[in-house]
Amino acid sequence: MRKMNFAQAINEGIKNEMRRDPNVFLMGEDVRFGVFGVTAGLIDEFGEDRVRDTPITEEAIAGAAVGAAAAGSRPIAEIMFIDFITVAMDQIVNQAAKMRYMFGGKINLPITYRTMVGAGISAAAQHSQSLEAWFTHVPGIKVVFPSTPSDALGLIISSIRDDNPVLFLEHKLLYAMEGEVSDTNDPIPLGVADVKRSGKDVTIVATGFMVHKALQAAQELAKEGIEAEVVDPRTLFPLDKETIYNSIRKTHKVVVVTEEVKRGAWSGELAADIAEDIFDVLEAPIKRIGSLNTPIPFSPPLEKYVVPNEIDIINAVKSIA
């Protein structure tokens, strides 16, 4: 095993795939340097054709990825912040997600859209959102959300190799996080959840940066004799419901934690699935934690107030455990 941070793991995964497949290329705004350095240095090995800085033109970036994929390439398109994806929605939602279906399966669109999500750096309302629910809502896209360097490496590789449009979410607070990763750049299949901590008393399903908040909460709860199991779905669609359900069948209680504003969140979909499919194993109401239903504020204390933390998780667990 090697040690690297989350940003380096993504860089390593991209490099691995660009070496392996000449049809893979990367484009986006300032990818030559990379925001937070994620894609830095790739240009030295692969040149400016395959590590392509684009104008600030998100809809054309998203759409050029569609056309390039349709014509035989395997693009990785970076939309710097998920907030900017609003400008590119037609190309992702109406074109990328639907072309294969509308054309009766005649076309494959192997696209990886990488984008940065989440709050935590006082980037305010237009650079801090968690919009994953918009995309899990649209048939035709896969949504991947790693929480560790190891998962980031294995999942970026699988996302690039996937023959479908994949939205790959990178939480900005994770980039500096260090961890051990595979020496052999092994892919991690999409649609397989990971139990990040075992426990018998309550299941906490958490995504992205919230996985770490959930793990902190679990540590605190353990001191009080409550053993929480933390399940990280890793891909929001396709979703490994079986791993989540098996955990709940064991603990009979569940708290779902995401950073999205709670209204209309992906976590609501998961809660609905749990209620529809395995209501009979539940011994307490499903609890759901998300950001408050506000835009993300700028001021550090306000931002902290709006986004969920380990105390919120501990309180939710205690209310049902």
Added chain:
Amino acid sequence: MDIPKEILLTMYERMVRIRKFEEKASELFAKGVLPGFIHTYVGEEATAVGVCVALRDDDLVTSTHRGHGHVISKGGDPRYMMAELYGKETGYCKGKGGSMHIADPDKGMLGANGIVGGGLPIATGAGLSIKLRNSNQVVACFFGDGASNQGTFHESINMSSLWKLPVIYVCENNQYGEFTPQKRHQAITDISQRATAYGIPGITVDGMDVVAVYEATKEAVKRAREGNGPTLIEAKCYRFHGHFVGDPQLYRDQAEVQKWMERDPIPSFEKQLLESNVVTEEDLRKIQEEVQHEIDEAVKFAEGSPYPSDKEALEDIYTDLVEEGRVR
């Protein structure tokens, strides 16, 4: 005309095929046989055909909501098109796309598009892929005057000119963005002028003249294939039918329609062909009969084909996942 007879006859045949296909589709729609809605290409045949005949078979095309003409011009088969319009399993898209989403990737046709301006970034990306793969293809990107006001037009041509991509942007200025005449949706007359803003050649051609469109496209294709980047071609043409079949066309004067119909691209091309002694009336009549037969056969093929089974609705969303069906 120093265009080989074989090419001229291909042009003529495809123009006639579009016309007869569209007339039949309109008739079937009016009778209530075809579901959904239909935007016909009648009147604009010279534009799609002039462009596509100047392309190689392996060159690519992106299209619009008014896409039947582009499919036929690129060599598409009316049987699979008609079956698609009927929503049948044997259609180009297994009945899942319909009139506005016909695609034929084997012929380089990357799909019609229900979003105005939606094809521009796609064509641009296809051009980028061609450049990266060194495949020496080009892309023709069809869109209308209406789409030239979308952000995608500007974003795409900026990107394409910057990277010198092998794309020919073909603006079919049919004088109307849906119900709105050009003079009420933009302050310019010649959309080709917008090329100046991106430092690429922009030319306006008579979109009712197939030979003029062909010649302009050949030049643009040469430029693209030699690595000199994109061209914007504005083909001034006219939509003989309404925005869709059944459109009452309250927004335009029938006298204007009549005036343009006098310049119908098919009879004027016939006249050109006969005057230059390239073909005989007999040649043309034969083509018309053959194409009519083909269209009649296409209708029979479509009518005789089954509808897709319910499970078809669950497939082709992803390459590797099938959705769950409804439990009743």
